[in-house]
Amino acid sequence: MSNISQASSRDTGAPLLELTDVKTHFRTRRGLVRAVDGVSLTLERGKSLGVVGESGSGKTILSRSIMGLLPTKGTERHGSIRFQGQEIGNLGRKQMRHIWGREMAMIFQDPMTSLNPLMKIGRQITEPLEIHLGMDKDNAWATAERLLQDVRIPEGARRLHQYPHELSGGMRQRVMIAIAMACGPTLLFADEPTTALDVTVQAQILDLLNDQRKERNMSLILVTHDLGVVAGHTDEIAVMYGGKLVEKAPTRVLFADMKMPYTEALMQSIPKIDDPSHTRLLAIGGRPPDLVNPPNGCRFAPRCLYARDRCLTEEPPLRATDNPEHTYACWYPVGSAEYYQAKARLAETPVAVGGLD
Amino acid sequence: MAGTGKAHLRTEDALLRVEDLVVRFPVGRTGLFVNAVSGISLDVLKGETLGLVGESGCGKSTTGRAIMQLPRPTSGSVMFEGRELTSMTGDTMREARTRMQMIFQDPISSLNPRRKVRDIVMEPLTIWKRGTVAERNARVDQVLEEVGIDPQRAAESQPHQFSGGQCQRISIARSLVLSPSLIICDEPVSALDVSVQAQVLNLLEDLKRQYGLTLIFIAHDLAVVKNISDRVAVMYLGKICEVAKSDDLYREPAHHYTNVLLNSIPVPDPEIAVQRTAIEGEIPSPVFPPAGCRFHTRCPGMQERCQNEEPQLREINTGHFVACHYPVHGGEAPVSIRTAGS
Numbered sequence: 109m110s111n112i113s114q115a116s117s118r119d120t121g122a123p124l125l126e127l128t129d130v131k132t133h134f135r136t137r138r139g140l141v142r143a144v145d146g147v148s149l150t151l152e153r154g155k156s157l158g159v160v161g162e163s164g165s166g167k168t169i170l171s172r173s174i175m176g177l178l179p180t181k182g183t184e185r186h187g188s189i190r191f192q193g194q195e196i197g198n199l200g201r202k203q204m205r206h207i208w209g210r211e212m213a214m215i216f217q218d219p220m221t222s223l224n225p226l227m228k229i230g231r232q233i234t235e236p237l238e239i240h241l242g243m244d245k246d247n248a249w250a251t252a253e254r255l256l257q258d259v260r261i262p263e264g265a266r267r268l269h270q271y272p273h274e275l276s277g278g279m280r281q282r283v284m285i286a287i288a289m290a291c292g293p294t295l296l297f298a299d300e301p302t303t304a305l306d307v308t309v310q311a312q313i314l315d316l317l318n319d320q321r322k323e324r325n326m327s328l329i330l331v332t333h334d335l336g337v338v339a340g341h342t343d344e345i346a347v348m349y350g351g352k353l354v355e356k357a358p359t360r361v362l363f364a365d366m367k368m369p370y371t372e373a374l375m376q377s378i379p380k381i382d383d384p385s386h387t388r389l390l391a392i393g394g395r396p397p398d399l400v401n402p403p404n405g406c407r408f409a410p411r412c413l414y415a416r417d418r419c420l421t422e423e424p425p426l427r428a429t430d431n432p433e434h435t436y437a438c439w440y441p442v443g444s445a446e447y448y449q450a451k452a453r454l455a456e457t458p459v460a461v462g463g464l465d
Numbered sequence: 466m467a468g469t470g471k472a473h474l475r476t477e478d479a480l481l482r483v484e485d486l487v488v489r490f491p492v493g494r495t496g497l498f499v500n501a502v503s504g505i506s507l508d509v510l511k512g513e514t515l516g517l518v519g520e521s522g523c524g525k526s527t528t529g530r531a532i533m534q535l536p537r538p539t540s541g542s543v544m545f546e547g548r549e550l551t552s553m554t555g556d557t558m559r560e561a562r563t564r565m566q567m568i569f570q571d572p573i574s575s576l577n578p579r580r581k582v583r584d585i586v587m588e589p590l591t592i593w594k595r596g597t598v599a600e601r602n603a604r605v606d607q608v609l610e611e612v613g614i615d616p617q618r619a620a621e622s623q624p625h626q627f628s629g630g631q632c633q634r635i636s637i638a639r640s641l642v643l644s645p646s647l648i649i650c651d652e653p654v655s656a657l658d659v660s661v662q663a664q665v666l667n668l669l670e671d672l673k674r675q676y677g678l679t680l681i682f683i684a685h686d687l688a689v690v691k692n693i694s695d696r697v698a699v700m701y702l703g704k705i706c707e708v709a710k711s712d713d714l715y716r717e718p719a720h721h722y723t724n725v726l727l728n729s730i731p732v733p734d735p736e737i738a739v740q741r742t743a744i745e746g747e748i749p750s751p752v753f754p755p756a757g758c759r760f761h762t763r764c765p766g767m768q769e770r771c772q773n774e775e776p777q778l779r780e781i782n783t784g785h786f787v788a789c790h791y792p793v794h795g796g797e798a799p800v801s802i803r804t805a806g807s
Contacts, residue, residue, distance in 0.1 A: 162658040276747050277521075306520035307685065308744050311729040333658065336731035359735045377663035379692040381730055385711040386670065387692060391663035395628055 122193035124295060124327050125151040125174070130187035130197070132166075132173045139400040143169040145351035146187070148426070151344075153294065156321060156328035158338030158359070160374075161348035164396045167331045170348070171297045174329075175212055176204040192294070209240040213288035217300035219280035223272040230268030233287050240291045255286040259316060278309035282316070289320060296321070299331045314341050335375060339363060344433075347371050350397040350407035353426065357434035367429060367436035367443070370408045406438065414440055414450040470777035471506045473708045473786035479508035479544075480679050481532065481647060486541035488524070488531050492752060500751045501527040502538070503703035511646070514673065514680040516694030516711065518687055518726075522748050524703040525683045529649045532681070533567060534558065546646065563593060566640035570652035572632035573624060576639075582619040582627065583609070586639045593643065604642060611675075612638045612668060630661035634668065641672065649681045654689060666693055687730055691715050699723045702751060702759040705778065709785040719781055719792040721766045758789070766791050 132144040144166040151157050161167040172178050174189055176199065189197035196207065216222040224232060233255060234248035243251065249268065256264030259282040272280055281301060288296055298317060302310035318341050321328045330342055338345050339359065346356040347368065355368040366372050376390040394411040397403055403410055409419035424437045440446035471484065488502040502524040509515045517525040531538040534550055543550040546564060553561055569575040576585055583605060590601045606616040612634040624632055633653060640648055650669070654662040670693065673680060684690050690697055691711045699707045699720065707720040718724045725744045746763050749755055755762050761771040768791055776788040781795030790798045
């Protein structure tokens, strides 16, 4: 434990977070659920990474695996998770406690259920300050008031004495952010932080997260299903599908030049505010793979309009484009000769594009 | 915003015409009321899709339910197919409800988990004893095919054996089986993944064309509402702010609230600089709604008049109505006689 806190205080030059072939499998009655199946990525200090995927893509389990927030019973974990140059993948709960709060913190989707309804806001913010940072009570309460100011909650002193039910959804999410930031973590996870919120409040919260990240030189992992949310608020994006990382690139590069047909399909299936009303949506046919018996080859192949025989048998590795920061896993990426051939073929024989699941 | 008024109602025969709808719920025994819907009027022509959009607490779902008389509105009139629903009782009411159906947000919990999917879809026909048994079977098969569910599988399976998207298709099949003329969809795609959401939206468009359906589509997602609606009404705190054809509304929002909403949407394009109309705070309590325009407490264009005088819906362009004294475009509202006189 002591060497962990030392590691955090020195700058090793290593990336803040380095995942190598991380696998998280759950033993269930139906069989082994391969929720996360071999994810490798790195995250630099101060950067924000958006992890995008549909339900069941493994995005939430990945962030919980990194934080060590999974049940030990029935869970199989493989691969290496290095945080500030230190392997943390094999640490137990007791050792992780020294990392939680001070080094990593998490904001959950539902601010209604992730706060303790029986405890005043103030107590919930000061608790980590007293436990992790050893602050005395007065100091902790003063810090808590400052934190509420940081997350732009007016009348902080009064709010500290309120219970969660006295606050609106947006205010509760701000309190969650204040708690997460209380001990000055170097890495903040936000798992669908705005999904339960209204669109005007969502904009406020996303801006707040970004401002705080810059101010504190924190790294942020923003987990969401909404490409719109990550587009304006992250440096890099990782797209997950069926427990695998299928594409990763700096945000601007990804949107300008997506390689993976899944990323493209995901983009096209979203209704755009600038399209005229009644624009036909390009839905993705079928549904996400069963993670107990994932398909052979590329996991997206059964739903992919451009899939060929090879995609059904041979799994594509992650490889880089000309830009080493842009990696994707596809045999016939968007823009390849085969992609255009398949597209031309589809145009000739109008099949039911975007069939049913 | 927060306007009342009926300027936007059309003279043609509307399939549904709601006037001065008010829904209030008592707050315990305090004598206070939650003003969920405060005097809204709207109409829907046959074959039209009306989108109701707004943030949580704006009264959009309550409006949908009040149209179904579930529960009955506190006051106001709901004319559906030429008949007044608010005064109907007993069997006439039940009969009228077969002509309008509802689809809910959570597809899994709105289906009975213990029953076979086919029986769920069949039930309305059985209750109303429509046709012979053979005809009912044929009808159920037909509707299930149309929404893309295998009738054979539906006969053997329960809702939990289907995915969320499929369950929503089943809900749609159930709502269609009695051939209603109006379907009220309350956040039907909010719980679905984006890829599946597109499938369900396309399906609703297809069915609407095929059956000549009229839809009221309630959702908080402005892009989804624009995609499916012909006409959109923006609601805030129990009032209508703006009504227009969807393309007009999104191209030239006149109400400051609509403007703020549109600017708050995260656009999936990092090149689009975030041009944000800053809006502070959150929706006020519907127990104590602000006087005057209900949006004035958060409005970037607020002036003194907005605090006392409630704006009325008025036409600023053909078919484009706004309830705002000082809209983004369209000019200042004339001072009403009553206020000028007092």
